[in-house]
Amino acid sequence: MKRVFLETYGCQMNVADSELMAGVLQRAGMEMVERAEDADAVILNTCAIREHAELRVLGRLGEFAHLKSKNPALIVGVAGCMAQHLRKRLLDQKRVLDLVVGPDGYRDLPALLQRAANVPTAEIRLDRDETYGDLEPKRQPGVRAWVTVQRGCDKFCTYCVVPYTRGRERSLPLADLVRQVESAAAQGFCEIVFLGQTVNSYHDGTHDFADLLRAASAVPGVLRVRYTSPHPSDMSERVIAAMAECDKVMPHVHLPLQSGSDAILEAMQRTYSITQFEDVLGRIRAQIPGVAVTTDVIVGFPGESDADFEATRAFMQRARFDSAFLFKYSARPDTRAYKLAETVDETEKGRRLQVLIDEQHAISGEIMDGYLNRTIEVLVDGPSNRGKADQPPQLYGKSREFKTVVWPDDGSPAGTLQQVKIVGTTHLTLLGESVGTPRPEPLITIGVS
Ligand code: 5AD
Ligand code: SF4
Numbered sequence: 001m002k003r004v005f006l007e008t009y010g011c012q013m014n015v016a017d018s019e020l021m022a023g024v025l026q027r028a029g030m031e032m033v034e035r036a037e038d039a040d041a042v043i044l045n046t047c048a049i050r051e052h053a054e055l056r057v058l059g060r061l062g063e064f065a066h067l068k069s070k071n072p073a074l075i076v077g078v079a080g081c082m083a084q085h086l087r088k089r090l091l092d093q094k095r096v097l098d099l100v101v102g103p104d105g106y107r108d109l110p111a112l113l114q115r116a117a118n119v120p121t122a123e124i125r126l127d128r129d130e131t132y133g134d135l136e137p138k139r140q141p142g143v144r145a146w147v148t149v150q151r152g153c154d155k156f157c158t159y160c161v162v163p164y165t166r167g168r169e170r171s172l173p174l175a176d177l178v179r180q181v182e183s184a185a186a187q188g189f190c191e192i193v194f195l196g197q198t199v200n201s202y203h204d205g206t207h208d209f210a211d212l213l214r215a216a217s218a219v220p221g222v223l224r225v226r227y228t229s230p231h232p233s234d235m236s237e238r239v240i241a242a243m244a245e246c247d248k249v250m251p252h253v254h255l256p257l258q259s260g261s262d263a264i265l266e267a268m269q270r271t272y273s274i275t276q277f278e279d280v281l282g283r284i285r286a287q288i289p290g291v292a293v294t295t296d297v298i299v300g301f302p303g304e305s306d307a308d309f310e311a312t313r314a315f316m317q318r319a320r321f322d323s324a325f326l327f328k329y330s331a332r333p334d335t336r337a338y339k340l341a342e343t344v345d346e347t348e349k350g351r352r353l354q355v356l357i358d359e360q361h362a363i364s365g366e367i368m369d370g371y372l373n374r375t376i377e378v379l380v381d382g383p384s385n386r387g388k389a390d391q392p393p394q395l396y397g398k399s400r401e402f403k404t405v406v407w408p409d410d411g412s413p414a415g416t417l418q419q420v421k422i423v424g425t426t427h428l429t430l431l432g433e434s435v436g437t438p439r440p441e442p443l444i445t446i447g448v449s
Contacts, residue, residue: 002029002030002031002040003030003031003032003033003038003039003040003041004025004030004031004032004033004039004040004041004042004043004113005032005033005034005035005036005038005039005041005042005043006018006021006022006032006042006043006045007036007042007043007044007045007060008045009044009045009046009047009053009056009057009080010045010046010047010049010053010080010081011047011049012146012193012195012228013148013195013196013197014045014046014047014080014081015140015146016137016146016147016148016195017045017079017080017103017106017148018045019137019138019139019140019146020106020132020135020137020148021043021045021079021106021109022137022138023135023136023137023138024106024107024109024110024135025109025110025113026138028109028110030110030113032138036064036067037067039074040073040074040075041074041075041076041077041099041113041116042064042067042074042075042076042077043077043078043079043099044057044060044061044064044077044078044079044080045079045080046078046079046080046081046082046083047080047081047082048080048081048082048084048161048165048332049081049160049161049162049330049332050327050330050332051330051331051332052330054082057078057082061076061078061096061097064076064096065096068096073117075098075099075113075116075117076096076097076098076099077097077098077099077100077101077113077116078097078099078100078101079100079101079102079103079105079106080102080103080165081103081161081162081165081166082165083100083101083102083103083105083122083124083165084102084124084164084165087100087122087124097120098116098117098120098121099112099113099116099120099121099122100121100122100123100124101122101123101124102123102124102125102126102165103126103151103165103166103167104125104126104127104130104151104167105123105124105125106132107130107132107135108123126152126166126167126168127167128152128167128168128170129170130151130170131151131170131171131172131176132148132151133172133173133176133177134176136180136183139184139187139189142189142381142382142414143189143190143191143379143380143381143382143414143415144189144191144192144193144381145181145184145187145189145191145192145193146193146195147177147180147181147184147192147193147194147195148172148194148195148196149171149172149177149194149195149196149199149202149209149212149227150169150170150171150172150195150196150197150198150199150201150202151166151167151169151170151196151197152166152167152168152169152170152197153166153169153197153198154168154169154198155197155198155231155269155271156269156336157258157268157269157270158267158268158269158335158336158337158340159268159298159301159329159332159335159337160332160335161332161333161334161335162197164334164335166197169197169198169201171196171202171203171204172204173204174204174206174207174211174212174215177194177212177215177216178215178216178219181215181216181219181222182219185219185220185221185222186221188415190221190222190223190224190379190415191222191223191224191225191226191379191398192216192219192222192224192225192226193225193226193227193228194212194213194216194225194226194227194228195227195228196227196229197229198229198230198231198234199227199228199229199230200227200230200231200234200235200236200239201231201234208236208238208239209227209234209236209238209239209242210236210238210239210241210242213225213227213239213242213243213246213249214242214246217246217247217248217249222248223248223379223417224248224250224379224400225246225248225249225250226249226250226252226402228254229254229255229256229296230253230254230255231256232255232256232257232270232272232276232277232280233270233271233272233276235253235255235280235283235284237283240283240284240287240288241287243284243287243288243291244287244288250400250401250402251288251289251290251291251292251400251401252291252292252293252294252400252401252402253284253288253291253292253293253294254293254294254295254296255277255280255281255284255293255294255295256295256296257277257295257296257297257312257315257316257319257321257324258270258296258297258298259297259298259301259304259308259311259312260274260297260311260312260313260314260315260316261274261304261307261308261309261311261312262274262311263303263308264301264303264304264308264312267301267302267303267337267340268298268301268337269336274311274315278318278319281293281319290400290401291401292322292401292402292403293319293321293322294321294322294323294324294325294402295319295321295324295325296324296325296326296327297312297316297324297325297326297327297356298327298328298329299312299326299327299328299329299344299349299352299353299356300328300329300342300344300348300349300352300353301329301337301344302329302337302340302341302342302343302344303340303343304329304343304344304352309352312356313355313356313359316356316359316360316363317359317363320363320367321360321363321364322364322367322401322403323360323364323427323428324356324360326353326356326357326360327353328346328349328350328353329342329344329349361427362427364427364428365425365426365427368403368425368426368427368428368429368430369425371399371403371422371425371430372422372423372424372425373421373422373423374421374422375419375420375421375422375435376399376400376405376419376420376422376430376432377399377400377417377418377419378397378398378399378405378407378417378418378419378420378432379397379398379415379416379417380395380397380412380413380414380415380416380417380418381395381396381397381398381414382395382396382414383395383396383409384396384406392408392409393408393409394406394407394408394409395407395408395409395410395412397418397420399430403429403430404428404429404430405420405422405429405430405431405432406429406430406431406432407420407431407432407433407434408433408434410434412434418434419434419435420432420433420434420435421433421434421435
């Protein structure tokens, strides 16, 4: 068995895990292929955060079952957060699935695949020591390298399945991470994005997250450092100061709110009150001028009354987040909230969601309009795939605040910082024109997917 097709669902952590798996497989002599039809084994790296995510994967597995009926030797595997739930399906009936491997089983993936060719195989033990710190990932081409600094989560928010699918929180040693950053920079990646479920609680026994931010921004070749997602309760003064003092740490914080009601925050066991969240937000904004703050919010958690929802609405008006990921509550087996009776029906969840979407669009649009006529620094990602065939080619990239910027292709190479004047906006995108500053030659030419 040689050729493996890997498809990724869910969050950036899964994207990084897929790069890790690709590294492990390639070192074992296997080849990654672009199409399932060309593969000896297909692996879906899955997400279990909401039911919708699981349903998409189950739909895709149906397609692979069809492929397998034409090619019975095909190995079909499921990796990642759904692996735990799917174990039973593997062990019973029709044998569509040959391999189930949880987030701590990737080190042995080549051997597991070989075994799965003969007998249905499951590796779903969670290992509180596994960090993969010594394994080099096979990164997708681009300007941005994802670096997982911490695995698992110890917070146990009552709605969230992650502590059950990814296990206990553990941090990688700072020295391993600096080595990974140096290796990514040597390969031409100029933006580093640190990943962790509560990334700012990072601690390797000696160093905290502030130390890591400072160490990464000192690595030659690194132009920008970002991270996602911090937990509001772990947002220390040291982390805020590191952001404020390091020019290469970008002024963007994704700070998940989840609800604007103290009663719901308590029921979610988020460990902060609205006053405490507002205090953290105020300190971030006071110390990091121009910082963008984005968030996550869940509507329709069990017990969320009209008044609770109105509190969320009012808080979002007050906080004026740059943007927000807004979700309908989805009951997840294993979690504590799963046992609670749902009190908000689908229609009402949909209504609440739409109210927040509309109001947030208006706020995001106003914030984007504040960029009009400003000239800003953009890291060039490459050609924009939005350009229609009959339109002139465009480039896209990210502002320091992680806003997407699109402008006419002026030949700026991917991986360089450019000055772009903003001449138009949507609530999602800044539209620019280049200001024609002389461009330094890129040190390293890199491909962009
Ligand atoms: N239902 C809806 N949204 C959820 N999230 C996590 N668990 C659930 C759930 N059961 C959201 C949270 C989190 C984001 C990654 O997904 O807002 O911050
Ligand atoms: Fe889930 Fe809460 Fe951990 Fe985030 S902090 S992964 S929401 S349990």
